[in-house]
Amino acid sequence: NHPVSGGKQTALSSVSFFNPEKLHSLTIQPLYPVTPSRPPSTVSYVERARQHRWRCSDVTFHCSDGALRQQWIQTIREQLTALTSRPKHLLVYINPYGGKQQGECIYEQKVAPLFACASISTDVIVTEHANHARDHLKTEAELKKYDGVVCVGGDGMFSEIVHGLVSRTQRDNGVDQNSPEEKLVPCSLRIGIIPAGSTDCICYATVGINDPVTSALHVIVGDSQPMDVCSVHHNNTFLRYSISLLGYGFYGDVLADSERKRWMGPARYDFSGFKTFLTHHHYEGAVSFLPATDILGTPRDKTRCRAGYVTLPNLCFCSIPEYEVGWGVVRGKFLAINAASMSCACPRSPMGLSPAAHLADGTTDLILVRKCSRFNFLRHLLRHTSKDDQFDMTFVEVHRVRRFRFTPRHCQNDSELDLRENGKQLFSQICRDHPACSCSPAYSSWNCDGEILPHAAIEVGVHCQLIKLFARGIEEQPLFEDLANPPCAL
Numbered sequence: 392n393h394p395v396s397g398g399k400q401t402a403l404s405s406v407s408f409f410n411p412e413k414l415h416s417l418t419i420q421p422l423y424p425v426t427p428s429r430p431p432s433t434v435s436y437v438e439r440a441r442q443h444r445w446r447c448s449d450v451t452f453h454c455s456d457g458a459l460r461q462q463w464i465q466t467i468r469e470q471l472t473a474l475t476s477r478p479k480h481l482l483v484y485i486n487p488y489g490g491k492q493q494g495e496c497i498y499e500q501k502v503a504p505l506f507a508c509a510s511i512s513t514d515v516i517v518t519e520h521a522n523h524a525r526d527h528l529k530t531e532a533e534l535k536k537y538d539g540v541v542c543v544g545g546d547g548m549f550s551e552i553v554h555g556l557v558s559r560t561q562r563d564n565g566v567d568q569n570s571p572e573e574k575l576v577p578c579s580l581r582i583g584i585i586p587a588g589s590t591d592c593i594c595y596a597t598v599g600i601n602d603p604v605t606s607a608l609h610v611i612v613g614d615s616q617p618m619d620v621c622s623v624h625h626n627n628t629f630l631r632y633s634i635s636l637l638g639y640g641f642y643g644d645v646l647a648d649s650e651r652k653r654w655m656g657p658a659r660y661d662f663s664g665f666k667t668f669l670t671h672h673h674y675e676g677a678v679s680f681l682p683a684t685d686i687l688g689t690p691r692d693k694t695r696c697r698a699g700y701v702t703l704p705n706l707c708f709c710s711i712p713e714y715e716v717g718w719g720v721v722r723g724k725f726l727a728i729n730a731a732s733m734s735c736a737c738p739r740s741p742m743g744l745s746p747a748a749h750l751a752d753g754t755t756d757l758i759l760v761r762k763c764s765r766f767n768f769l770r771h772l773l774r775h776t777s778k779d780d781q782f783d784m785t786f787v788e789v790h791r792v793r794r795f796r797f798t799p800r801h802c803q804n805d806s807e808l809d810l811r812e813n814g815k816q817l818f819s820q821i822c823r824d825h826p827a828c829s830c831s832p833a834y835s836s837w838n839c840d841g842e843i844l845p846h847a848a849i850e851v852g853v854h855c856q857l858i859k860l861f862a863r864g865i866e867e868q869p870l871f872e873d874l875a876n877p878p879c880a881l
């Protein structure tokens with residue numbers, strides 16, 4: 392019996408509302424009265440749009456009965472207070488130099504107004520240098536004050552937050568990160584990513600799109616998506632964590648080259664990708680791995696990690712002793728050795744490096760691309776841009792694993808670093824000896840979520856569901872009728 396109209400109006404106050412059926416709503420805003428006797432009220436809510444985008448809309452209710460109106464607002468407030476998963480106080484880090492250097496602008500214009508509308512208070516830190524956010528989280532931040540940490544930036548910025556939070560959690564719990572066998576303690580605070588980077592692969596694979604408003608709305612409604620984290624060690628020394636891609640050979644060389652071209656912005660990856668493709672270096676070594684034998688899926692099946700995918704936590708990291716399963720070893724010359732702990736879907740490759748990889752199953756997909764012709768490697772790369780199976784090639788193999796190690800051929804015991812130092816010398820010596828050959832250097836670098844690692848010989852273990860994001864995984868595309876449905880009133 393009460394007329395409903397759309398459109399935004401200035402709010403007097405706001406509370407949030409959530410209808411799990413179709414709409415994930417946000418706020419009800421009792422408005423300035425149109426006439427003093429009949430003040431309308433506006434409910435803001437989340438509406439699904441195309442390609443996994445979420446948008447904030449609102450609906451205005453007019454009610455002639457002031458008491459009834461108050462009752463509506465009261466009821467909505469009570470319902471919202473009962474939603475304990477929604478964050479109320481967030482710590483926000485903005486990288487002003489990520490991606491196209493739009494981080495601050497994106498946050499101020501698109502995200503801050505939504506947080507304010509949802510009554511979320513924030514402490515905002517604009518970072519002043521690389522690792523500012525990581526070190527602040529590791530040592531100073533008063534984490535008890537917050538319900539979550541949000542980063543505005545790309546995958547590199549997200550990685551900083553993960554390193555800060557994971558290290559802090561281990562330190563607070565007396566866990567030694569340097570031991571590769573150690574079981575790490577999961578972080579309690581959820582992490583939100585407002586995409587403003589070059590690749591935004593974590594955001595793309597956990598939300599389905601790199602759109603700041605969509606990500607802000609996932610934070611507001613208090614979504615939670617657990618994620619695996621790989622720890623990387625060298626000689627019992629902790630190096631880094633990886634959440635998306637650990638890549639040696641092609642992706643390591645692309646990254647090393649692209650770091651020198653940061654001024655090009657996101658286009659640096661395409662430039663360096665093309666250059667690395669032409670260079671066509673291969674690297675020799677041995678990969679040993681512990682296959683995940685107790686899981687249902689394989690990297691070659693057609694299942695996709697989608698919202699609501701459930702894993703069996705009791706089958707996660709370290710639950711099966713290594714000696715029961717046995718390690719596999721593959722030796723040879725490789726163009727690329729990639730470990731994808733999640734699909735690594737991104738705008739360059741909408742299905743990702745490993746389309747069937749799961750966000751939170753305690754495994755990583757180890758992809759070995761053996762030395763092959765440029766033409767065949769191009770065919771393999773091109774398949775990342777379509778639905779064709781990039782693993783269905785004789786020179787490619789893929790294993791779903793819980794741990795793996797890589798030893799480069801020229802690495803003997805602890806002398807790897809010396810060799811690496813002298814790597815260029817070694818390479819040029821070889822090439823002087825064989826002037827007509829097309830030798831590859833002895834070593835590539837590991838690309839660990841967009842950071843170069845200082846060692847080629849590494850040991851990697853997957854830690855099942857070590858962190859949680861303000862996300863829900865990629866939702867199956869809703870039917871068109873759902874999009875057309877008008878918002879539900881209370």
Ligand SMILES: CCCCCCCCCCCCC/C=C/[C@@H](O)[C@H](CO)NC(=O)CCCCCCCCCCCCCCC
Nearest residue numbers: 546590592635636660664665668735739740772775840841
């Ligand atoms: C012919 C087209 C083939 C296109 C094949 C594209 C496959 C792209 C797969 C991208 C996977 C990204 C994984 C994400 C890694 C992130 O943790 C990390 C940090 O942000 N990003 C990068 O390291 C950034 C890595 C960016 C890598 C870009 C590689 C571009 C390759 C271009 C090859 C061109 C060959 C052209 C030959 C004519």
Ligand SMILES: Nc1ncnc2c1ncn2[C@@H]1O[C@H](COP(=O)(O)OP(=O)(O)OP(=O)(O)O)[C@@H](O)[C@H]1O
Nearest residue numbers: 489490518519520544545546547548588589590591
């Ligand atoms: N104030 C700052 N000045 C310089 N570097 C910073 C600053 N804040 C963060 N960084 C560093 O910038 C690097 C890149 O940031 P970010 O991930 O946001 O963007 P990107 O590299 O363009 O995107 P992507 O990682 O998606 O490719 C990060 O590794 C981070 O450590």
Ligand SMILES: [Ca+2]
Nearest residue numbers: 732749752754
């Ligand atoms: Ca995984």
